[in-house]
Amino acid sequence: MSQAVLKSAAAADERLARRSPLRRLAGRPEFGALLGAAVLFAFFSVVADAFLRASSFSTVLYAASTFGIMAVSVALLMIGGEFDLSAGVMVTTGALVAALVSYQLTLNVWVGVVISLVVTLGLGLLNGLLYVRTGLPSFIVTLGTFLMLAGANLGVTKLVTGNVASDSIRDMDGFDAARAVFAADLDVGGVRVNVTVLWWLLFVAVATWILLRTRTGNWIFACGGAPGSARAVGVPVARVKVGLFMGVAFTAWFSGMHLLFAYSSVQSGEGVGNEFYYIICAVIGGCLLTGGYGSAIGAAIGAFIFGMTSKGIVYAEWNPDWFKFFLGAMLLLATVVNLVVRRRAEPSR
Amino acid sequence: MTGSGSAPLVRLTGVGKNYGNVIALREVDLQVSAGEVTCVLGDNGAGKSTLIKIVAGLHRHDTGTYEVEGRRVSLASPREALDLGIATVYQDLAVVPLMPVWRNFFLGSEKRRGLGRLDVPYMRRTTRSELLGMGIDLRDVDQPIGTLSGGERQCVAIARAVHFGAKVLVLDEPTAALGVKQAGVVLRYIVQARERGLGVILITHNPHHAYPVGDRFLILNRGRVIGHHTKDEITREELTALMAGGAELEQLAHELEHTASGAAAARELAKGAEDLRPPPAP
Ligand SMILES: Nc1ncnc2c1ncn2[C@@H]1O[C@H](COP(=O)(O)OP(=O)(O)O)[C@@H](O)[C@H]1O
Numbered sequence: 001m002s003q004a005v006l007k008s009a010a011a012a013d014e015r016l017a018r019r020s021p022l023r024r025l026a027g028r029p030e031f032g033a034l035l036g037a038a039v040l041f042a043f044f045s046v047v048a049d050a051f052l053r054a055s056s057f058s059t060v061l062y063a064a065s066t067f068g069i070m071a072v073s074v075a076l077l078m079i080g081g082e083f084d085l086s087a088g089v090m091v092t093t094g095a096l097v098a099a100l101v102s103y104q105l106t107l108n109v110w111v112g113v114v115i116s117l118v119v120t121l122g123l124g125l126l127n128g129l130l131y132v133r134t135g136l137p138s139f140i141v142t143l144g145t146f147l148m149l150a151g152a153n154l155g156v157t158k159l160v161t162g163n164v165a166s167d168s169i170r171d172m173d174g175f176d177a178a179r180a181v182f183a184a185d186l187d188v189g190g191v192r193v194n195v196t197v198l199w200w201l202l203f204v205a206v207a208t209w210i211l212l213r214t215r216t217g218n219w220i221f222a223c224g225g226a227p228g229s230a231r232a233v234g235v236p237v238a239r240v241k242v243g244l245f246m247g248v249a250f251t252a253w254f255s256g257m258h259l260l261f262a263y264s265s266v267q268s269g270e271g272v273g274n275e276f277y278y279i280i281c282a283v284i285g286g287c288l289l290t291g292g293y294g295s296a297i298g299a300a301i302g303a304f305i306f307g308m309t310s311k312g313i314v315y316a317e318w319n320p321d322w323f324k325f326f327l328g329a330m331l332l333l334a335t336v337v338n339l340v341v342r343r344r345a346e347p348s349r
Numbered sequence: 350m351t352g353s354g355s356a357p358l359v360r361l362t363g364v365g366k367n368y369g370n371v372i373a374l375r376e377v378d379l380q381v382s383a384g385e386v387t388c389v390l391g392d393n394g395a396g397k398s399t400l401i402k403i404v405a406g407l408h409r410h411d412t413g414t415y416e417v418e419g420r421r422v423s424l425a426s427p428r429e430a431l432d433l434g435i436a437t438v439y440q441d442l443a444v445v446p447l448m449p450v451w452r453n454f455f456l457g458s459e460k461r462r463g464l465g466r467l468d469v470p471y472m473r474r475t476t477r478s479e480l481l482g483m484g485i486d487l488r489d490v491d492q493p494i495g496t497l498s499g500g501e502r503q504c505v506a507i508a509r510a511v512h513f514g515a516k517v518l519v520l521d522e523p524t525a526a527l528g529v530k531q532a533g534v535v536l537r538y539i540v541q542a543r544e545r546g547l548g549v550i551l552i553t554h555n556p557h558h559a560y561p562v563g564d565r566f567l568i569l570n571r572g573r574v575i576g577h578h579t580k581d582e583i584t585r586e587e588l589t590a591l592m593a594g595g596a597e598l599e600q601l602a603h604e605l606e607h608t609a610s611g612a613a614a615a616r617e618l619a620k621g622a623e624d625l626r627p628p629p630a631p
Pocket residue numbers: 368371372373391392393394395396397398399400
């Protein structure tokens with residue numbers, strides 16, 4: 001009996017070798033997004049003359065990177081099965097903390113940067129613990145912290161500065177060094193490229209490595225895909241989820257620092273609504289809303305699509321209102337592709 | 350392979366369990382030795398799950414004794430049971446469907462190299478060879494485990510427990526949701542685990558699944574043992590009759606005999622199918 005089984009297994013291996021590379025690629029989570037990005041790129045190249053210039057491309061990349069950095073951690077969180085609606089305003093909170101602390105206490109800006117990191121990570125920890133302890137859906141928990149942070153950003157800033165924006169910290173100690181790290185313009189072969197693009201690529205690479213090549217990555221997929229099964233084989237589900245919320249907080253801090261050192265002051269009402277753009281980038285990139293499936297590279301492609309669409313419409317000299325229309329269409333399309341993917345992977349008996 | 354004379358891997362004696370004022374188990378004896386399959390049979394609510402939850406460390410027993418390899422224990426958690434080599438595969442908490450087979454196989458016990466890096470080639474290779482060794486026809490260890498059949502998924506979960514050093518396998522209704530062929534795959538696999546020298550506790554309400562693979566049969570009804578037999582003491586028909594549904598099956602056979610077309614079916618029913626038939630639909 002087992003002879004026959006072994007033989008049929010060997011035959012199965014031969015079947016495997018005949019599967020074409022294209023079908024393998026089509027099975028990956030980011031395939032749909034890659035296809036969409038190619039089509040969109042071709043489309044804007046045709047309809048917008050300015051689109052193919054190197055400087056335009058760098059503008060597209062910059063827009064993609066500022067959203068893409070957040071989309072990386074939001075994608076990991078979504079793969080782990082959760083949402084963070086406070087991600088958008090947390091960026092502003094991070095920037096405000098650094099700006100207000102440095103300015104009001106007349107400290108080196110790096111002190112503000114570090115305090116902001118501690119505060120922001122603390123907010124991520126709070127999101128995570130609230131979720132784990134209450135057992136409420138993360139959608140509700142972070143909707144609460146979203147509203148609280150949005151209110152606090154405005155309230156505290158007005159209280160401290162008497163204004164809706166923080167005071168400029170351009171002349172303070174350490175500003176130039178911090179700007180070089182978080183918001184420098186680099187010259188790459190005569191083209192201006194913002195340093196955020198490099199950070200973005202680095203974050204995507206690190207996140208991809210974590211997801212695919214570490215135990216933590218295995219646990220993230222398992223926590224999103226089937227938390228009960230994960231727990232049954234000894235995966236610390238609560239710890240993984242708290243860690244993912246803190247990952248979002250970390251990139252929120254980083255994005256906040258970029259915001260602060262790019263403009264030297266921060267509008268306290270900023271960031272509201274961006275959380276949805278991060279989620280949209282992740283979903284267009286192949287992350288399932290239900291968790292357990294997706295990739296960081298996909299989220300990066302999603303952010304690239306986001307950048308192309310937002311800037312391409314400007315280069316095509318259309319009314320920018322069409323941006324949201326496009327984005328919505330992309331989102332629907334991506335979700336349908338995801339659905340097909342999931343059907344194929346669903347248990348079959 | 351069976352260490353005859355040595356203490357059984359798991360032995361429960363006179364075990365009882367109450368949930369508040371509900372008496373779920375009373376005076377139950379159960380034993381399984383290396384290289385042996387003990388089947389626990391019973392209708393819904395008979396106390397099967399309660400019994401294996403005690404073995405698996407999810408519940409503590411209230412009365413009686415629980416011995417593992419001759420030593421008395423009182424398990425406080427599934428982790429303690431695992432450390433003693435007792436692994437439980439629950440039907441609905443076995444795998445993560447969207448993850449590749451090899452990631453499922455090593456989930457929670459990942460093999461790592463330096464810098465926390467996963468040893469992917471090793472894990473792929475090991476998954477493939479472990480499953481092949483157990484006769485599972487797998488196209489690709491990278492396919493999502495959800496694309497496998499229900500029976501294959503159960504097999505992977507069992508193979509995982511075996512690979513990570515289980516001495517006793519506890520399987521809660523592994524064939525309940527499966528078709529005839531799939532159930533056959535799982536049962537064949539249980540036989541392989543037994544041949545490797547493991548002790549297996551198989552929970553099922555289907556005597557047709559239990560009889561071909563079991564060495565001992567424990568029949569529960571309303572929390573009490575109504576039969577405890579070794580294979581040479583009991584026939585398939587007797588086992589079927591002992592089950593809560595046995596009386597009704599006999600009744601059905603009688604009724605069918607009175608109709609011409611039903612006669613053949615009745616003979617089938619009475620003799621019991623040779624291979625693994627599911628119970629006839631009521
Ligand atoms: N947690 C519990 N609390 C109270 N009663 C329970 C609990 N679990 C099981 N029971 C009762 O104990 C009896 C045995 O249940 P169970 O062991 O699940 O049976 P089986 O698995 O054979 O269907 C049933 O009457 C059930 O209602």
